[in-house]
Amino acid sequence: SQKIEQNSEALNIQEGKTATLTCNYTNYSPAYLQWYRQDPGRGPVFLLLIRENEKEKRKERLKVTFDTTLKQSLFHITASQPADSATYLCALDASGGSYIPTFGRGTSLIVHP
Amino acid sequence: GAGVSQSPSNKVTEKGKDVELRCDPISGHTALYWYRQSLGQGLEFLIYFQGNSAPDKSGLPSDRFSAERTGGSVSTLTIQRTQQEDSAVYLCASSLGGAETQYFGPGTRLLVL
Numbered sequence: 001s002q003k004i005e006q007n008s009e010a011l012n013i014q015e016g017k018t019a020t021l022t023c024n025y026t027n028y029s030p031a032y033l034q035w036y037r038q039d040p041g042r043g044p045v046f047l048l049l050i051r052e053n054e055k056e057k058r059k060e061r062l063k064v065t066f067d068t069t070l071k072q073s074l075f076h077i078t079a080s081q082p083a084d085s086a087t088y089l090c091a092l093d094a095s096g097g098s099y100i101p102t103f104g105r106g107t108s109l110i111v112h113p
Numbered sequence: 114g115a116g117v118s119q120s121p122s123n124k125v126t127e128k129g130k131d132v133e134l135r136c137d138p139i140s141g142h143t144a145l146y147w148y149r150q151s152l153g154q155g156l157e158f159l160i161y162f163q164g165n166s167a168p169d170k171s172g173l174p175s176d177r178f179s180a181e182r183t184g185g186s187v188s189t190l191t192i193q194r195t196q197q198e199d200s201a202v203y204l205c206a207s208s209l210g211g212a213e214t215q216y217f218g219p220g221t222r223l224l225v226l
Contacts (some may be wrong), residue, residue, distance in 0.1 A: 004155075032213060034213065034214070041219075041220075042219055042220070043117070043204050043206070043217030043218050043219050043220050044156070044204075044215075044217050045217070046214045046215065046216070049213055050212060066164060087226075089155070089156070091156075093213060096123075099161065099163065099213075100146070100158055100161050100169065100172075101147075101215070102158070103155045103156040105153070105154060105155035106155065112223055
């Protein structure tokens with residue numbers, strides 16, 4: 001069955017450092033992968049989408065990579081700030097035109113001042 | 114409004130009662146999704162509406178769960194004879210037809226006593 005894995009342990013880093021979050025998947029051939037941010041008590045907010053034929057996507061301090069051979073996406077936040085502290089979810093959509101993404105459980109990021 | 118809204122924001126009910134949760138999607142968004150998120154868990158897909166097509170109900174956990182979308186806009190998720198395991202945050206999201214990015218509402222926190 002399809003499976004998405006995100007590190008369940010919180011990632012603690014110091015302000016100014018680069019945070020790197022991992023999303024691994026198995027039994028999937030996703031057409032694209034998305035990253036969302038979720039703050040406590042709120043719904044997820046879309047950050048970035050990367051397609052299967054793209055290796056890297058950037059937006060301001062955010063960078064996403066997508067390795068379909070390794071079946072892995074890395075999500076980087078450079079020059080991290082305490083305001084970046086949140087849970088980050090990856091979501092994959094199976095190839096074939098399905099519009100129903102599957103979400104990972106998310107990884108909590110804590111940026112210490 | 115500018116975003117997806119959900120009501121009520123919180124709902125406490127007794128086991129065995131029926132509840133209705135409401136979602137107002139972004140105007141013009143033809144796709145609407147319902148998810149459930151339990152503490153520390155990922156987003157669990159429940160149901161998907163796209164335009165006038167028959168909804169994809171493949172994620173509904175039991176026949177106690179049902180949803181409607183009237184006039185291609187507002188949606189109501191109904192849970193009959195609630196059980197304690199139904200306690201969770203119920204999130205609604207909408208998107209432009211055919212688009213991948215979803216816009217989430219703030220969720221309804223349901224507690225079944």
